Amino acid sequence: MNSLIKMKYPLLAIAILLSHIPAWAEGEPKLAFFEEQAVPGGIAIVDLSVPDTVESIEVKLGNKTIAALPQDGTWHAIVGIALTTEPGTHTLKVNAGRSASTVNFEVKGFKYEEQRIVIKDKRKVNPAPLDMERINKENKRIREVKAYRYKKMLSTGFQLPLEGILTSPFGLRRFFNDQPRRPHGGIDIAAKTGTPIYAPSTGLVVDTGDYFFNGNTIFLEHGLGLQTFYAHMSKIHVKPGDKVEAGDLIGEVGATGRVTGPHLHWSVGLNGTWVDPWLLIQD
Numbered sequence: 001m002n003s004l005i006k007m008k009y010p011l012l013a014i015a016i017l018l019s020h021i022p023a024w025a026e027g028e029p030k031l032a033f034f035e036e037q038a039v040p041g042g043i044a045i046v047d048l049s050v051p052d053t054v055e056s057i058e059v060k061l062g063n064k065t066i067a068a069l070p071q072d073g074t075w076h077a078i079v080g081i082a083l084t085t086e087p088g089t090h091t092l093k094v095n096a097g098r099s100a101s102t103v104n105f106e107v108k109g110f111k112y113e114e115q116r117i118v119i120k121d122k123r124k125v126n127p128a129p130l131d132m133e134r135i136n137k138e139n140k141r142i143r144e145v146k147a148y149r150y151k152k153m154l155s156t157g158f159q160l161p162l163e164g165i166l167t168s169p170f171g172l173r174r175f176f177n178d179q180p181r182r183p184h185g186g187i188d189i190a191a192k193t194g195t196p197i198y199a200p201s202t203g204l205v206v207d208t209g210d211y212f213f214n215g216n217t218i219f220l221e222h223g224l225g226l227q228t229f230y231a232h233m234s235k236i237h238v239k240p241g242d243k244v245e246a247g248d249l250i251g252e253v254g255a256t257g258r259v260t261g262p263h264l265h266w267s268v269g270l271n272g273t274w275v276d277p278w279l280l281i282q283d
C-alpha cells in the first residue's frame with residue numbers, strides 16, 4: 001500500500017474529483033430512515049417550520065453545518081449529537097431564503113456502559129514521540145475528511161456492512177490498561193480475517209489509508225455530511241473518487257492498527273460527529 005504517498009494528496013483534489021462525477025439516478029431521500037433519539041451520540045430530528053417550497057436552507061449548530069431534508073411540507077434538520085454534548089436545550093440557526101431564525105431542541109441525558117481493555121502492545125496505548133508526529137498528521141487528515149460533504153443526500157437507508165458478532169457497542173466509556181480514553185465512536189463487529197465488507201448504502205469514497213490506530217481505513221460520504229468509516233481492514237477494494245452502491249464489496253475484515261483481534265470497527269458520522277449506527281439500520 002502506498003498509503004503514505006496517498007496521504008500527501010490534498011483533500012481538495014478529492015473534492016474536485018468527486019465534483020466531476022456525473023449525476024446518477026438517485027432514490028428519493030427520506031427522513032424516515034433516521035431513527036430519532038435525542039441523546040448524546042444520537043440524532044435529533046427538528047421541524048424547522050420552513051415550508052418545503054423554500055428551495056434551499058442552511059442550518060448551523062455552532063459552526064457546524066447540519067443536514068436538512070423536507071418532510072410533510074416542511075424542512076427538518078437531522079442533527080448528529082456529539083457524545084460530549086450536555087443534556088438540555090440547544091439552538092439551531094436557520095437561514096431560509098432571506099429570513100433568518102433560531103429553533104431550539106432538547107437533548108436528554110444517557111449513561112453508556114464502561115469497558116476496560118488490556119492492550120499488550122504498550123506503544124499503541126502510549127505512543128512514542130515519532131508515532132505522535134504521525135498521529136497528529138493523521139488526525140488533521142481525518143478532520144478534513146469529516147468536514148467534506150456532498151451537496152445532496154445519496155442514501156435512502158442503511159444495511160449492516162457485514163455479518164459477524166457485535167463485540168463492542170457504541171458509546172462505551174473505555175479504559176486502555178486502566179487509562180481513560182475517548183468513548184467508543186462506533187460498533188465493533190468480530191469476524192474472521194478476509195470476511196467481505198459491503199457498502200451499507202449509496203456513497204462516495206472520500207478517502208482510504210493506513211492509520212496508526214485505525215489500520216486500513218475507508219471513509220464514505222452518503223450525502224449532506226452523513227458518513228461511514230471502516231477500520232482495521234486486511235484489504236481495501238476501493239479508491240478515493242469511487243462511487244459505491246449498497247452491497248458493493250469495499251474491503252475485508254482484518255486486524256490492522258490498535259486491535260485485540262480481527263474485527264470491523266464501523267462508525268457513522270453526521271455533521272462531523274459520531275452517532276449510534278443502529279439509528280440508521282433498517283429492520
Ligand SMILES: [Zn+2]
Pocket residue numbers: 168184186187188264265266
Ligand atoms: Zn471499535
